[in-house]
Amino acid sequence: METTVITIDGPAGAGKSTVAKKLAHKLGFSYLDTGAMYRAMTLKAMRAGIDLENVEQLIKLAKKTSIELKGDGSNGLKVFLDGQDVSADIRSLEVTNNTFYIARTPQIREIMVEWQRAIGRKENIVVEGRDVGTVVFPQATRKFFLDANFDERTQRRFLELKEKGKDVDKAALKDDLKDRDTKDITRPVGPLKKADDAVLIDSTRLTVEQVVEKMLSHIK
Numbered sequence: 001m002e003t004t005v006i007t008i009d010g011p012a013g014a015g016k017s018t019v020a021k022k023l024a025h026k027l028g029f030s031y032l033d034t035g036a037m038y039r040a041m042t043l044k045a046m047r048a049g050i051d052l053e054n055v056e057q058l059i060k061l062a063k064k065t066s067i068e069l070k071g072d073g074s075n076g077l078k079v080f081l082d083g084q085d086v087s088a089d090i091r092s093l094e095v096t097n098n099t100f101y102i103a104r105t106p107q108i109r110e111i112m113v114e115w116q117r118a119i120g121r122k123e124n125i126v127v128e129g130r131d132v133g134t135v136v137f138p139q140a141t142r143k144f145f146l147d148a149n150f151d152e153r154t155q156r157r158f159l160e161l162k163e164k165g166k167d168v169d170k171a172a173l174k175d176d177l178k179d180r181d182t183k184d185i186t187r188p189v190g191p192l193k194k195a196d197d198a199v200l201i202d203s204t205r206l207t208v209e210q211v212v213e214k215m216l217s218h219i220k
Contacts, residue, residue: 004029004124006219007133010146011192012180013153015203015211016128019146021077022212024126027219032069032119033077034129034136035099037112039090040067040081042099052101059107067115093166097176103130104187131190133198142219143198146211152204153177 006023010016017033024031042052044065050057068080079087089095102108116136119125129136133143148156154174161168184192194200199218203211 005120005137005140006126007140007143008128009133013157014146014148018208019211020126020128029124029126032125032127036079037067038099038103042095042102043090062108062111100183106189130184130192133195135190143195145194145198145200148204
């Protein structure tokens with residue numbers, strides 16, 4: 001069966017997750033958060049006490065790991081690591097700050113990309129990440145690159161963490177976001193960049209609904 005794959009790439013805080021979930025729900029597609037898979041792998045490595053610089057150990061661990069994503073995002077995506085629901089655990093600041101170790105390892109990315117492509121071969125999906133339109137699904141049905149100016153992205157991330165009851169230092173958050181941007185853009189494997197055939201959408205002054213409507217107009 002031929003499936004439809006919609007990709008949304010962009011930096012942290014651009015609104016990819018919220019938009020991708022709503023778009024998937026409107027289209028009746030599954031929602032795939034590639035970042036959640038990297039986070040789950042990071043969590044497993046941290047729990048196993050593995051040195052995150054030790055590529056050999058990380059590869060061994062990845063080969064005996066099962067990561068499942070369930071739901072279209074409308075009622076929250078559930079992430080299962082070896083059968084255990086880790087949806088909340090993978091969102092901790094410690095996991096967030098360590099995920100780049102996993103994301104920058106070429107052999108781990110190869111394993112993850114194959115898992116992601118296998119999902120895309122089975123069902124219609126809206127997938128979001130940093131390199132889904134350039135590396136994971138270069139032949140996607142439709143590609144988008146979602147961006148927003150840096151201050152707006154910082155503010156969104158700040159409000160998101162505050163809503164979750166986290167005590168956030170805005171200056172530290174700004175530095176953290178800047179650091180994440182640099183790591184995403186400069187990593188040697190699957191760096192963050194706009195695919196040549198992706199539609200660029202600046203969400204700085206748009207509501208989530210407006211972004212989704214823009215995407216739907218391109219898809220239809």
